[in-house]
Amino acid sequence: MDFAQRIDIALVGAQKSGTTTLAALLAHHPSVCGAKHKETHLFDQEKVQHDGLHSGALLEHFPNSQPGQLLMDATPSYLYLPGCIESLIKHNPNIRILVVLRDPAERAVSHHAHERRLGHERRSFPMSLALERIRLQRDRNPLMSDSAHRRFSYIDRGRYSQQLQRLSALSQNFLVVGFSDLISNPQNTMNRIFAFLELSPITVREAPHLNSRQDQPRLWHLKLAQLLLRRQIHELKTREIYRTGLVG
Numbered sequence: 001m002d003f004a005q006r007i008d009i010a011l012v013g014a015q016k017s018g019t020t021t022l023a024a025l026l027a028h029h030p031s032v033c034g035a036k037h038k039e040t041h042l043f044d045q046e047k048v049q050h051d052g053l054h055s056g057a058l059l060e061h062f063p064n065s066q067p068g069q070l071l072m073d074a075t076p077s078y079l080y081l082p083g084c085i086e087s088l089i090k091h092n093p094n095i096r097i098l099v100v101l102r103d104p105a106e107r108a109v110s111h112h113a114h115e116r117r118l119g120h121e122r123r124s125f126p127m128s129l130a131l132e133r134i135r136l137q138r139d140r141n142p143l144m145s146d147s148a149h150r151r152f153s154y155i156d157r158g159r160y161s162q163q164l165q166r167l168s169a170l171s172q173n174f175l176v177v178g179f180s181d182l183i184s185n186p187q188n189t190m191n192r193i194f195a196f197l198e199l200s201p202i203t204v205r206e207a208p209h210l211n212s213r214q215d216q217p218r219l220w221h222l223k224l225a226q227l228l229l230r231r232q233i234h235e236l237k238t239r240e241i242y243r244t245g246l247v248g
Contacts, residue, residue, distance in 0.1 A: 005058060006092040009068035009197060012167075013079030014157060016110040017102035018179040019206050023074035031199055033069040034063045040073045043087040046143050053091060054204055065164055069198070079158075079163050081142055081149060089170050096197055097167065097174035100182065104226035106156025111154050120151045125221045129154060129228060155228050161235050183207050 009032065011019055020038065021098060027034035038062045042048050048057075062071050078084035088095055102110075111127055115121035121128060123140055132155055135148040142149035149156075175196045181189045186207040194201045226233060 003104065005065070005071060007058070007073045007088075007095060009096050009098065009103070010078060010088050011072065011074035011076070011100065012085070012088075013076040013099055013163070014101055014216045016077040016107050016114060017076070018182055018207075019074055019076045020098050022098065022100050022177070022182060023072065025186070025204060025207060026072060026193070029194070029199055029202055031068070031070055032072050032197075033062055033065040034072045034074065036063060037061075039075040039077075041075055041077070043084045044071065044075065044077050044143055045141075049083045049087045050144075059104070068200075071191065078199075079167070079243065080153065083143070085167055085170055090130040094173065094179060095171075097171060098177065098193065098196075099164070099174060100179055101160055103181040104155075104160065104229045104236070105222055108154040108158055108225040108229070109221050111157065117149055120146075125218075126224060129224065132139070132156065151199045155225065156230050158225075159184065159232050161232060161239075183230050 009026070011026070023034055024036050027030050042053060042057060042061070058071065061073075065071060075084075078088060085097075088097070101107075104147055107127065108129075112121060112125050123131065135152045136156060139148035141147060144150075164176070173205065175193065177189060177193065186204045186231055190204045192203050
């Protein structure tokens with residue numbers, strides 16, 4: 001691999017919104033090379049944000065890339081955590097950024113269930129939401145691997161408008177995709193993505209449900225998250241850029 005090669009595609013979010021599914025679909029394209037472990041977490045490291053990438057970093061994460069392939073980093077935390085988007089664009093000003101989003105209330109419930117399964121979260125969903133603001137305020141370094149911003153940002157990560165405004169202030173080279181569109185109409189959704197990436201389309205039979213569980217959330221948990229995110233959900237419904245495939 002040429003060490004001058006750069007990451008060409010960044011799939012930046014949001015967590016628990018289908019990034020694993022989208023990364024798998026894109027990795028089937030012969031012109032795309034995904035990272036060895038899907039998420040490189042290169043640009044959510046303080047050292048990389050401060051010093052840039054060292055010469056061997058891409059070789060480590062993309063050992064099987066072929067000449068002419070586009071390198072794809074699918075790390076959803078980049079959309080939310082500080083400094084990541086800035087570092088990505090500094091690394092490659094022409095990088096193409098994909099944002100896959102899910103109904104923020106559903107995402108919050110799924111995020112909490114995920115942290116419970118990992119053993120990071122011991123509190124109930126209502127208690128976790130009650131504590132979220134305090135946890136985030138006390139978090140002095142959101143980039144740490146065990147930070148509250150990484151683990152316990154159930155509601156805050158669903159405030160997509162703030163994150164997309166930050167992204168749009170830095171680059172216009174991004175595309176927002178709805179998770180439900182990806183699942184219900186994968187071919188048309190992927191065709192939009194291929195066009196954005198200037199890739200020839202390939203046939204997509206279905207979108208696999210990867211890195212997901214089919215547990216049904218408690219209805220009142222979903223209603224609670226919807227209540228806390230009601231302003232955000234209203235904005236998602238009324239602004240064209242966010243509307244398709246995000247909220248009913």
